[in-house]
Amino acid sequence: xxxxxxxxxxxLKAVGEAVATVLRRMLDAIRPGMTTxxxxxxxxxxxxxxxxxxxxxxxxxxxxATCISINEQAAHGIPGDRVIQKGDVVNVDVSAELNGxxxxxxxxxxxxxxxxTKTQLVFAAQYALDQAMKEVKPxxxxxxxxxxxxxxxxxxxxxxxxNLCSHGVGRSLHEEPKSIPGYFDPNDTRxxxxxxxxxxxxxxxxxxxxxxxxxxxxxLSGMKGNLSAQxxxxxxxxxxxxxxxxHALPN
Numbered sequence: 001x002x003x004x005x006x007x008x009x010x011x012l013k014a015v016g017e018a019v020a021t022v023l024r025r026m027l028d029a030i031r032p033g034m035t036t037x038x039x040x041x042x043x044x045x046x047x048x049x050x051x052x053x054x055x056x057x058x059x060x061x062x063x064x065a066t067c068i069s070i071n072e073q074a075a076h077g078i079p080g081d082r083v084i085q086k087g088d089v090v091n092v093d094v095s096a097e098l099n100g101x102x103x104x105x106x107x108x109x110x111x112x113x114x115x116x117t118k119t120q121l122v123f124a125a126q127y128a129l130d131q132a133m134k135e136v137k138p139x140x141x142x143x144x145x146x147x148x149x150x151x152x153x154x155x156x157x158x159x160x161x162x163n164l165c166s167h168g169v170g171r172s173l174h175e176e177p178k179s180i181p182g183y184f185d186p187n188d189t190r191x192x193x194x195x196x197x198x199x200x201x202x203x204x205x206x207x208x209x210x211x212x213x214x215x216x217x218x219x220l221s222g223m224k225g226n227l228s229a230q231x232x233x234x235x236x237x238x239x240x241x242x243x244x245x246x247h248a249l250p251n
Contacts, residue, residue, distance in 0.1 A: 001170030003195040003236055008101075009243075012170065012197065015096055015103035016234055016245030018050035023094040024248055026066065027109045032086045036068040039092075040079030047096055055095035055102055055173045062218065067093040067106075074161055074203055074211045074228040075220045086111055089118055089227050095173055102173050104199050105246040106232035118227065121204060124156035125229035128202035136235060136242040138194040142177060147184040149202045161203035161228060163210055164220070169234055170197035192237045201232035 003009055026043045044065035047054060056062035062078075069077030069091045070084065077091075084090060093106035108125060110118050128149045135144035145166065153160050160182045168175035175197075177190060182202050192198075208222030222228060235242035 001168070001175060001197050002193065003197060009236065011099055011101040012103065012234070012236065012245045015052060015098040015101045016105075017248055018047065018052045018098055019094045019096050019103045019105045020246040020248030021050070022046045022066075022096075023092060023105050023107055026092050026094065027107055030084060030090055030109055030111060032084055032088075032111055034084050036070070036077065036079040036082050036084065039068060039084070040064050040066050043092075043094060047094075050096075050098065052096035052098040055097050055104070058097055059173045069093075069219070072221045072224065072226050073219050074205065074208075074222055075164055075230065076218045078216055078218050084111060087113060087115075087118075089122070089229060091228070091230050093230070093232065100171065102169050102171065103234045103246055104169050104173065104232060105234060106201060106230050108229040108231065117206065120156060121158060121206060121227060122229045124152055124158055125202050125204045126231045128152040128204060129200055129231045129233065132200045132202065133233065133235065133242050133244070136192060136198075136200070136237055138192055138237055138239060140192050141188070142180055142190040142192060143185050143188040145200060146181045150183045153202075153204050158204040158206060159209050161205050161208060161211055161222070164201075164203045166198060166200045168197060169199050194237055194239060196237040197234065198237065199232055199234050201230055203228055203230045
């Protein structure tokens, strides 16, 4: 969507606060021995407290309130009986609808103990998001986002999952521009415009450039032994840079 009024900004900020707060609480709640279903149930309860509805459930009838993906799973992991283990790399993606507006955010947490590779992977994914957001301004080419992500990934010797992309958001979970690659595409001539609402979500991995759908019809996984990390913000394009609506203040 393109923001047209202050009401739009306030609506996006409200849903952004909801998903950001729920994400932070879920990441803080991760413990070895709990199932992903238990973690998801916490997230659903917290979304309800905000009056928000799970966006993947509303839009796509996803079998969970949030997406929880572990280790070889990169995205769209279905909450279920999988038990979180020590050393797991856990990604949580929280998106919701509130009063007609959609917000989308995600983050990755390592369940101790970690390794240098895991720590570096999570750091690089977060840093890639930070660097990509510096490219967000009216008139900038959309492919600058992927260029920034690719630069960070190469610098830290990680791969980019090429079939997972950032996207437009706002009045729906996925809007135009529906595919913002996480790598540099020199043929992409699209530009950012003032008021445009987008996500940026780098997916970095240790082995895989591509993920495939599992038998459950949802979970997207890389090759055996792959680890991936993702961080995501929803933002409005402004002349002063990105107005990030998915920052949440600590409790």
